[in-house]
Amino acid sequence: MTFITDLLRLFYPELCINCNNILTNNENLICTFCRHDLPLTHYKNYSDNKVAKIFNGRVTIENAHALLLFKKEGITKKIIHHLKYKGNQKVGMFFGNWLGSVLKKDSGFSKIDYIIPVPIHKNKLKKRGYNQVSKFGQRLSIHFKKEFLENLLIRDSMTTTQTFKSRLDRFKNTETKFSLNKSLNTEKYKNKHFLVIDDVVTTGATLEACAKELQKIEGAKISILTIAYTE
Ligand SMILES: [Zn+2]
Numbered sequence: 197m198t199f200i201t202d203l204l205r206l207f208y209p210e211l212c213i214n215c216n217n218i219l220t221n222n223e224n225l226i227c228t229f230c231r232h233d234l235p236l237t238h239y240k241n242y243s244d245n246k247v248a249k250i251f252n253g254r255v256t257i258e259n260a261h262a263l264l265l266f267k268k269e270g271i272t273k274k275i276i277h278h279l280k281y282k283g284n285q286k287v288g289m290f291f292g293n294w295l296g297s298v299l300k301k302d303s304g305f306s307k308i309d310y311i312i313p314v315p316i317h318k319n320k321l322k323k324r325g326y327n328q329v330s331k332f333g334q335r336l337s338i339h340f341k342k343e344f345l346e347n348l349l350i351r352d353s354m355t356t357t358q359t360f361k362s363r364l365d366r367f368k369n370t371e372t373k374f375s376l377n378k379s380l381n382t383e384k385y386k387n388k389h390f391l392v393i394d395d396v397v398t399t400g401a402t403l404e405a406c407a408k409e410l411q412k413i414e415g416a417k418i419s420i421l422t423i424a425y426t427e
Contacts, residue, residue, distance in 0.1 A: 213278050213287070214271050225290045226275075235265040235272060237425060242304045247425050250400040255407045257418045258389065259304040262425035263295055266396055272424050276395055279423075280324075285331045288395075291423045292335025299421070300339045308419055309388040311337050311344045314406055315351040315374065329393050332423065336393065348385070349406055350377050373402075374409045387415035398426040 202221070209218040212227035219227055226234075239245040242259035251257050264272045279287035299305040313329040321327060330346065337344035352373055376382055392406050397420070407418045 213284065214274055225286055230271060233271060235267070235270065237262055237265055242302065242419075246427070247397060247420065247422070250397065251404060251407070251420070254400070255404050255411070255418070257407065257420055258307075260420040261295075261299070261305070262397060262422045263291060264424040266398075266424040266426040276424060279395060280328050283325070285326060285328075288329060288331030288333075288423075289335050292332040293339070295421065295423075296336045296339025305391065305419060305421070306340070307389055308340065308342055308391040310348070310385070311340065311342055311391045311393060312349055312406070312410065313344075313346060314392065314394040314402055315346075315349050317351050328395055332395070333393050336391070336421070340391075342391075347377050348380060348382075349374050349409060374406050376409060376412060382413050385413050385416065387417075388413070389417040389419065391419045391421055393420075394422045396424045396426060397422040 205221070211217065212219055212223070212230055213225055214230040214233075215227060217227050217229075219225075237245070237247075239247070239261055242248070242261050245260065247262045248257065248260040251260065264275075266272045266276065275287055278284040311333050313327055313333045316324070316327045327346070333344045333346075352375055390410050392403055392410070394403055397403060403420055403422075407420070410416050410418060
């Protein structure tokens with residue numbers, strides 16, 4: 197901590213995003229009390245846990261993990277709200293550093309080649325100004341020393357012609373929301389292991405769609421990592 201940041205903290209103290217208590221110099225984002233209260237999933241087996249089970253019979257994945265449990269009310273919901281709707285990208289950095297430092301030692305996750313965020317819709321990107329998992333991915337990338345690849349997967353944007361399609365066609369369309377970026381040479385990505393990341397996993401439909409699209413690349417392997425998991 198430099199003198200300037202010390203001084204800034206004196207006049208503009210940083211507050212815990214959960215309880216609003218003033219953070220000490222050693223604390224970041226969440227105070228020590230709230231940090232101890234975080235509902236951790238405590239998964240140790242990454243190929244067989246509740247997150248991995250979501251994808252059973254739907255898409256083949258190598259490893260899956262989520263750090264926190266997401267409940268209707270509580271600290272995780274508050275944290276994710278800060279990340280998605282209050283522009284607090286420190287949340288992504290905080291959990292990227294946390295999971296990156298823990299998982300880089302694990303053999304399953306340490307075998308990944310690329311980190312891929314679930315792309316957000318162009319309109320949402322415009323409104324929010326950032327993909328809420330970008331900072332999370334960038335921090336993971338530093339820890340894993342693997343490339344964070346933001347443009348391999350593209351979220352298909354709704355075109356005006358789709359408005360006139362039948363309801364059935366539109367329903368089909370919601371199932372295939374992502375596509376590989378055709379301007380990239382996917383040959384380069386053959387037989388690579390992709391870590392697909394998102395903030396929260398609930399039904400797994402979005403991550404499943406992303407995984408299936410990436411598996412169009414020959415020999416692609418998929419692992420999944422999210423900050424939180426909805427039970
Ligand atoms: Zn607190």
